[in-house]
Amino acid sequence: IGILHQEKIQLLVLEGANVDIILGRPWLVKHDPILSWGTGEIIKWGKGCVTDCFPEIPRPVQKPLPVFTTSVESPIEKRSVQIPKIYSSYKDVFCPKRASQLPPHRPWDCAIDLVPDAPMPRGKIYPLSLPETKAMEEYIHEALSQGYIRPSTSPAASSFFFVAKKDGGLRPCIDYRIINQGTIKFRYPLPLVPAALEQLRSARIFTKLDLRSAYNLVRIREGDEWKTAFVTPTGHYEYLVMPYGLVNAPSVFQNFIHEVLREFLHKFVVVYIDDILIYSRSEAEHHHHVAEVLQRLRDHQLYLKAEKCSFHLSSVQFLGYIIDQQGVRMDERKVSAVVSWPEPTTIKELQKFLGFSNFYRRFIHSYSNITAPLTTLLRGKPKTLLWTPEAAAAFQSLKSAFTQAPLLTHPDPDLPFVVEVDASTTGVGAILSQHHGDPPLLHPCAYFSRKLNPAERNYDIGNRELLAIKLALEEWRHWLEGAKFPFQVITDHKNLQYLRNAKRLCPRQARWSLFFSRFQFSITYRPGPKNIRADALSRMHDHPETSETPVNIIPEHIIINPIEWSAPPVVATPEPRPPPGCPPGRQFVPRTQRIALIHSTHTSLGTGHPGANNTLTLLSERFWWPAMARDVRQYVQGCKECAMSKSPRHLPAGKLHPLPVPNRPWSHLGVDFMTDLPSSDGNTCILVIIDRFSKFCRLIPLKGLPTALETAEILFNHVFRYYGIPEDIVSDRGPQFISRVWRSFFRLLGVTISLSSGYHPQTNGQTERKIQEVGRFLRTFCHGHQDSWNQFLGWAEYAQNSLRQPTTGLTPFQCVLGFQPPLFPWNGEPSEVPAVDYWFRESERVWDAAHHHLQRAVRRSKSIADQRRIQGPAYAPGQKVWLSTRDIRLRLPSRKLSPRFVGPFTILEQVNPVTFKLQLPPQYRIHPTFHVSLLKPFHPPLIPSTEPGHEEEPPPPLLLEDGSIYSVKEILQSRCCGGQLQYLVDWEGYGPEERSWVPRADILDPTLLEDFHTSHPEFPAPRGRGRPPRRQ
Structure with missing residues (x-):
């Protein structure tokens, strides 16, 4: 009777009967089945059948297959496992002995990349009982003999302990929590269980395979083994294979098994970590599919646990569900566990029950509404459980719903879908269904329900029904968007039939309408009494306490004292007839007065240049016009006062653009000066030179700059006479490094000069970091006698070059010299000198290893740095931007009240992805190249600067090289006064009343002088132009 239901009964033989068996009323009372009278099928069995009539493992199809016997070793017993004879050629795939061998390295080895300065575990050795000690010794001995672990000298030491298995055995566990906290996460996704089950539609026969010691089939990446180290009472060991407990282990294994079986996925294989399900439409096809999978596993040296494999089943248990040709149902053993679940007495027990039941929520009518009284008990993270009569009733209702859960059919994309929705004051519910059978009857494919949050409970009934449709389409978007046939949405709210033809929609409905436009569906009205199925999802098990008054979302104390301001007289008189769409109680503003109203609101002393959202809030209290938010946002973006005065609140712009990784030592250098040191043997500064490949540094004391x-x-x-001429030198913009002599010298040598962008020293970050480390060394050894630092400088250089670099994994001495010099004189016997070719091969190997580690360190540094940055705006040459004043001295008394940005300035070119060159006035005397983090876009103001009340403020002068620099707009006249040439100038940003006579030496822009004297040859000119100045 069915595939899972089995029993023995006594029958009477009747002659002349035209049916095989007749089951009477006593049988029906005993088993209490739920019948589908339309199809004549049994949908659900009674509670007693769960424990009396269902076997432990689903039986195979009625036609048995020939089998052969293989023996599987177990610590307790030996038992035979039956495998179909057709697969006898793959007997080695089930061999336990081969599975216990050390697997080879593969491209999918488990990598354990740690964040910088990650803490190392210092494991505690737990005391073990006698049985645990024996189990531990057996486990260590077996793992050592298999090659899975080896003795370790690692600085890491995680704890080792045991937990009990369900069968009473002991499972070894390692506490990798500290290592996991510092591990960079691998985000390979695990398959979605509902999506995996949906692949099984139309499948008739199944085979389930289980990998033996799945995680141990993957090696730890070479060089990362020390990070898996653990301590036991008998020693310190580390894994060569991937152990259980690593944070990336599930993702690594899922990625590995997906790559192995990739060409079979979504065709006839579903894989969830170590569980492999093969499904087919026919037996012959299934034989071929299983053989292909077994061959692929053999090719990759992956082995199966025969005692956990099941072949050629018409009904299979997979991922907690029972799956067959008809559809998906709950596992009866799980249902039995829910039915016998005792009433919770603690918060932990209630959370455990809800977590267990939530796994099957797609089978339960109105799950969210049924569990509402239970989830309410968890609000506010209480410490004790206050069990209520409503919670007790909900607990029993949920257990009852589990015993009545229906069979969910597989969605068929070749049939049209029907979506039934309904909403109540507490929740929304929906059913996805299709018509099956002859005559066609509506069968459920999935259920969905959700509680409404406080804001959603304030919606009117129409918007709640519309929300139910939106949430249902989002839940089943992968089936409904782009469906082969238009689907039908059934609701009990008649007005929704006219949604698509409505001429006026509120903003919320307009947003949802854009989402609905992606689907092809029609809305059908069904009165509430007839819409029983979906209505149950939203209204069933409503409880008195959920009927509550509308929630005020904005706290009262925030809206007690609204800010008031005076509206301009032009909008003080309301329009005689506001246009359609104007909300009641708000005044419509004509197009010609909108900018003036925004300006008066935004720039008022009572508002103080608020942001776009706050400006819109102030205006929305009394006024309205279409596209109001867009106009306010554009105005605030173009407000010069806001652009110059407000600091950005987002992360720094510009992703990390690391320097290229060198291929050999001393090809790429970084140089800088360490200054402001006390005189030591006549030296006052240090020239720091660093090799960006090996991190080898030279520290050269100097008398002065x-x-x-x-x-x-x-x-x-x-440097050059010892290590050769480099390819590139990186430095800051000090006077030595930007001079014409420096550029000419290295241009002749063929060396590229790279300068850091303006006010962004991170470009030469390696040298800056080395200066910090040298300063720390000198402070440590000569802080009491600061004039003796020159005596320790040689040791500082030796110490820096002896330290192992995390980026290369080697010391600078090893990278450059090929060996590590000892710290103390070597007292041993002299060894034989190695051959020259061996020295070169070893040096080349060291360089290759260092280059590999450098590239990995750069990628890791870029990944970490970009987590604290955002993508910079897409600037282009010709675009105007504001320039940050963070590193520019302004002629203003207080930095806190000074502008945060000046400009705008035009972009001349993009130097690299994160650096731009600006067109600065010549008198600014700063380098025009800046990092993108120091720039922000310029938006032209909506109000021209010529309008009253909006005069442009003169720009603040720059203080560069201890002198005030003002921008000259135009030279008007020249004269000689006291034998000195003077010019009458018009200042940038100031009116005619500020014109003044200034000496020739104060005019820094030669272009202005050239243009003036060319246009006005009649005025006095410098002697260099061929004639003496004339007196005026």
């Missing part, structure tokens, strides 16, 4: 030519000679004498 050298000139550009002296700096070049120092580099040649201390």
Whole structure:
């Protein structure tokens, strides 16, 4: 009777009967089945059948297959496992001995990448009982013999302990919590269970395979084994295979098994970690599918646990569900567990029950409404459980609903769908159905329900019904969007039939309407009494306490004292007849007066230049016009006062753009000066030179800051003659490094000069970091006698070059010299000198390893840095931007009250993805190249600067090289006064009343002088132009 239901009964033989068996009323009373009278099928069995009539494992199809016997070793017993004879050629795939061998390295090895400065576990050794000690010794001995673990000297040491299995055995566990906290997460997705089940439609025969010691089939990436180390009372060990407990283990294994079986996925294979389900439409097809999978597993040295494999089933238990040709149902053993679940007495027990039942919510009518009294008990994270009569009733109702859950049919894309929705004051519900059978009857494919939040409970009934449709379409979008046939939405709210033809929609409905336009469906009205199925999802099990008054979303104290301001007289008189769409109680503003109203509201002393949202809120209290939010946003974006005065609140712009990774030592250098040191043996500064490949540094003491030519000679004498001429040198924009001598010197040598962008020293970050480390060393050893730092400088250089670099995994000495010099003199016997070719091969190997580690470190640094940054705006040459004043000295008394940005300035070119060159006035005397984080877009103001009350403020002067710099707009006249040439100038940003005479030396822009004297040859000019100045 069915595939799962089995029993033995005594029957009487009747002659002349035209049916096989007749079951009377006593049988029906005993089993209490739920029948479908339309199809003549049994949908659900009674409670007693769960424990009396269902076997532990689903039986195979009625036609048995030939089998062969293989023996599976177990610590307790030996038992035979039957495998179909047709697969006898794959007997090695089920071999336990081969499965216990150390697997090979593959591209999918488990990597354990740690964040910088990740803490190391210092494991505690737990005391073990005698049985645990024996189990531990057996486990360590077996793992060592298999090659799964090895003795370790790792700095990491996670704890080792046991937990009990369901069968009373002991499972070894390792506490990897600290390692997991510092591990960079691998986000490979696990399959969605509902989506996986939907692949099984039209399948008739199934085979389920289980991998033996699944995680142990994957190796730990070479070099990462030390991170898996653990301690036991008998020693310190580390894994060579992937152990259980690592945070990335499920994602790594899912990625691995997906790559192995990729060409079979979504065709006839579903994989969830180590569970493999093969499904087919016919037996012959199934034989071929299973053979293909077994061959693929053999090719990749993956082995199966025969005792947990099931072949050629017409009904299979997979991922907690029972699946057959008809559809998906709940596992009866899980149902039995829910039915016998005792009433919770603690918060933890209630959470455990809800978590267990939530797994099957897609089978339960009105799940969210049924559980509402239970979830209410968890609000506010209480410490004790206050069990109520309503909660007790909901608990029993949920258990009853589990025993009545229907069979869910597989969705068929070749049939039209029907979506039934309904909404109540507490929740929404929906049913996805299709017509099956002859005559066609509506069968459910899935249920959906959700509680309404406080804001949604304030919706009127029409918007709640509309919300139910929106949530249902979102839940089943993968089936309904782009469906082969238009689907039908059934609701008991008649007005929704006219939604698509409505001429006026509220903003919420307009937003939802855009979402609905992606689907092809029609809305059908069905009165509430006839819409019983969906109505049950939203109204069934309503409880008195859920009927509550509308919730005030905005706290009262926020709206007690609204800010008031005076409206301009032009909008003080309301329009005689407001246009359609104007909300009641708000005044319509004509198009010609909108900008003036925004301006008066935004710039008022009572409002203080608020942001776009706050400006819109102030206006919306009394006024309205179409596209009001867009106009306010555009105005605030173009407000110059806001652009110059407000600091950005977003993350710094510009993703990390790391320097290229060198291929050999001393090909790419970084240089900088360490200054402001006390005199030591006559030296007051240090030239720091670092090799960006090996991190090898040279520290050269100097009497004072050298000139550009002296700096070049120092580099040649201390670096180039030993290590060769480099390809690139990175430096800041110090005077030595931007001079013409420096550029000419290295241009002749063929060396590229790279300068950091303006006010962004991170470009030369390696040298800046090395200066910090050297300063820390000198402070440590000579803080009491600061004039003795020169004596320790050599040791500082030796110490820096002896330290292992996390980016390369080697010390600078090892990268450059090929070996690590000892800290103390070597006292052993001299060893044989290695061959020269061996030295070169070893050096090349060291360089390759260092290059590999450098590239990995750069990728990791970029990934971490980009988590604290956002993508910079897409700037283009010709676009105007504001420039941050963060690193510019302004001629203003207080930095806190100074503008945050100046400009706008035009972009001339994009130097690299995160650096731009600006067109600055010549008198600014700062380098025009800036990092994108120091820029922000310029938006033209909506109100021209010539309007009254909106005069543009003069720009603040720059303080550069201890002098005030003002921008000259135009030279008007020249004269000689006291033998000195003077010019009458018009200042940028100031009126005619501010014109003044200034000396020739104060005019810094030669272009202005050239243009003036060319246009006005009659005025006095400098002597260099061929004639003496004339007196006026």
